[in-house]
Amino acid sequence: GQNIDQPTEMTATEGAIVQINCTYQTSGFNGLFWYQQHAGEAPTFLSYNVLDGLEEKGRFSSFLSRSKGYSYLLLKELQMKDSASYLCAVNPPTDSWGKLQFGAGTQVVVTP
Amino acid sequence: ETGVTQSPTHLIKTRGQQVTLRCSSQSGHNTVSWYQQALGQGPQFIFQYYREEENGRGNFPPRFSGLQFPNYSSELNVNALELDDSALYLCASSLRELNTIYFGEGSWLTVV
Numbered sequence: 001g002q003n004i005d006q007p008t009e010m011t012a013t014e015g016a017i018v019q020i021n022c023t024y025q026t027s028g029f030n031g032l033f034w035y036q037q038h039a040g041e042a043p044t045f046l047s048y049n050v051l052d053g054l055e056e057k058g059r060f061s062s063f064l065s066r067s068k069g070y071s072y073l074l075l076k077e078l079q080m081k082d083s084a085s086y087l088c089a090v091n092p093p094t095d096s097w098g099k100l101q102f103g104a105g106t107q108v109v110v111t112p
Numbered sequence: 113e114t115g116v117t118q119s120p121t122h123l124i125k126t127r128g129q130q131v132t133l134r135c136s137s138q139s140g141h142n143t144v145s146w147y148q149q150a151l152g153q154g155p156q157f158i159f160q161y162y163r164e165e166e167n168g169r170g171n172f173p174p175r176f177s178g179l180q181f182p183n184y185s186s187e188l189n190v191n192a193l194e195l196d197d198s199a200l201y202l203c204a205s206s207l208r209e210l211n212t213i214y215f216g217e218g219s220w221l222t223v224v
Binding site for chain 2: 004031033035042043045048050087089097100101102103105
């Protein structure tokens with residue numbers, strides 16, 4: 001199985017940068033997803049990392065280190081609309097592809 | 113817009129009743145997974161369907177069952193509803209070759 005840990009809540013001011021860490025202990029691994037979820041809505045895909053390194057998409061970047069079982073999501077130039085829960089999800093090995101194991105989510109609060 | 117649609121959006125059922133939730137996957141996506149998300153938690157994997165066959169199941173009892181149809185749409189059925197079944201039920205549509213997993217808007221189930 002998977003044990004996936006991420007902080008419960010983070011607060012930052014508008015325009016700042018926030019880094020959300022995710023650590024996982026895995027019996028198999030085939031990539032890691034990050035999703036954004038606003039209250040009462042479905043998760044929205046942000047990124048998928050399967051190789052080590054940094055992937056940048058506009059204001060959002062995601063990093064993966066497979067040897068350390070570690071990923072982070074970096075949110076730059078924070079906007080009020082970025083207030084949401086951010087979910088880290090591990091994708092199991094190939095024969096279990098798509099059966100995501102989620103962390104509990106990190107609630108990001110952006111203040112003026 | 114993910115192209116994944118779920119119905120109904122909200123529903124209220126009485127303990128002991130049965131419920132059917134529906135999901136239309138994104139065009140061409142042959143894999144559908146169902147998740148249960150309790151308030152304040154990350155989604156929990158229920159089961160996955162691939163080309164009309166169940167392809168893996170999480171830690172949920174047999175009263176949670178499903179179907180996938182030739183057009184890849186899917187149903188989740190829950191029998192003998194319990195109060196703890198109150199949650200957001202999410203359908204995720206994916207195509208392994210594209211490394212993408214998209215969620216529908218979810219069905220909010222309240223059991224009273």
